[in-house]
Amino acid sequence: MQFEVWAPQAERVALECDGAVSALQRDPRRAGWWTGEAEARDGSRYGFALDGGPVLPDPRSRRQPDGPDGPSAVVDHSRYAWQVPWAGRPLPGAVLYELHVGTYTPEGTLDAAAERLDHLAELGVTHVELMPLCPFPGRHGWGYDGVAPWAVHEPYGGPEALRRFVDRAHARGLGVVLDVVHNHLGPSGNHLPSFGPYFTDTHHTPWGSAVNLDAPGSDEVRAYFVGSALAWLRDYRLDGLRLDAVHTLVDTRALHFLEELSAAVDALADEAGRPLFLIAESDLNDPRLITPREEGGLGLHAQWSDDFHHCVHAALTGESQGYYADFARAPLAALARSLTHGYFHDGTYSGFRERHHGRPLDRARVPAYRLLGYSQTHDQVGNRAQGDRLAAQLSPGLLACAAALVLTAPFTPMLFMGEEWGAGTPWQYFTDHTDPGLAEAVRRGRRREFAAHGWAEDEVPDPQDPATRDRSCLDWSEPEREPHAGLLDWYRRLIALRREQPDLTNPGLGDLRVAHDADAGWLAFRRGDVRVAVNLGPKTAAIPLGSRPVRVLAAWEPVGEPGPDGLLHVPGESCVVLEQD
Known part of the structure; x- marks a missing residue:
């Protein structure tokens, strides 16, 4: 050999x-x-x-x-003998489901997660987005401190288990996306510096020296990460990759690493005869990231949209700390802008950053599916002091409103595991570092970070305590009882509506019309003949829809027909999706 x-x-x-x-x-x-x-x-x-x-x-x-x-x-x-012929599932029209293998089931393995794929097929999602699988020290962790970016974490089941998972997902019509980390490795267990200049002090990141994408020796480093990405897509028949924090991939070359990577993935898609895509996590609000290469962009196929999340979160919870401050001043107006412009900050002033931020999307040319919309993610839940989900502070009605906003907005929806039934379990930050010094540094750093925001030391879970991971595992008995069962049915109905109503997957950002009333707490928008009305306030709201007849497609609480005045009366903390003639 x-x-x-x-x-x-x-x-x-x-x-x-x-x-x-x-x-x-x-x-x-x-x-x-x-x-x-x-x-x-x-x-x-x-x-x-x-x-x-x-x-x-x-x-x-x-x-x-x-x-x-x-x-x-x-x-x-x-x-490995693949069991299922697979032609792929494209990103347009998709509904993604973010899943952490280590807490999706108590067993925390790929094979155990595969046993729950029927739940996802019945829910109606199209793709499972797996959080990072690369090896990391210990057994349990988020996966963002992984090393060996061509390998599969052994406690999850290793390479064979990943192939079995993908095969079983494809048998149910589910695509599989993998979260990969190119911006740093380790720190523990990272042996790359012994072999060559994989990192450079020319640039620095929150994790230390940057991955070497433009300094001497960077040709081979770039080929290393491109090769890793292609290996996941080719050897495991994955359908796409989520790229972690691409804004920290510092590259001053004329040909940016991300453009090189997108060209290589598109070439593999042509060779394989099935759609493949790259989804970026980016803090830049820069449309060049998702603009095709032939139009001068980097050619990635989509990106996470934190602006939309922040608008939804601020409107639902009223929280205004940290980066939520920019969105909490007028949350419904911010949400309306995000729905119609894609980015909220598209060159506007950000008080949180104390500078202007972002650049406008060309709404006539950038299809809405290139932005992912969500109300919860591993980041937005797990980076809270106690890993509390929206279900810990919101009523079932407001959770239903969050679902309606995500699943009827023009963006590609993404759910975080357990969200669909309002999981009562938290999702906390946990690690299993085998280096005692690193373990203690992470523990102290976590407590110090939240002490600055008023949290007592004993209120912040110890990342190294096995109980922190155990608390974060989904409770699969919840979907069978109320109020979880009712919310799960609501998610299923909304996802089914996306398949049945072409207006809900219309890729045009400029076609959406929004109205809102900050005092009453409602927001409504129109997508073709479909109307969506969300009442976040505690009292029934009279929402103007016009005099044309309507047909209720889905309602969290019963609603009647609009009166002669064209007003639809929507109960407090409720929402409705209608079709208007």
């Missing part, structure tokens, strides 16, 4: 495979690369020793059976 590794600063490289040691030779065709042959099979353990140092795992390891610091294992992808 052929082995290879990029180690441009090494004077000699040895391969240790199943206990046998052999010297690798410099590759005369590729600077910095070392290659060699050795007897190996699927599962063989191996690693590389540089200049007589310790044996380290392969930077391109497909499997780390003993964790990030152990030897790598050979993975023969050809051994």
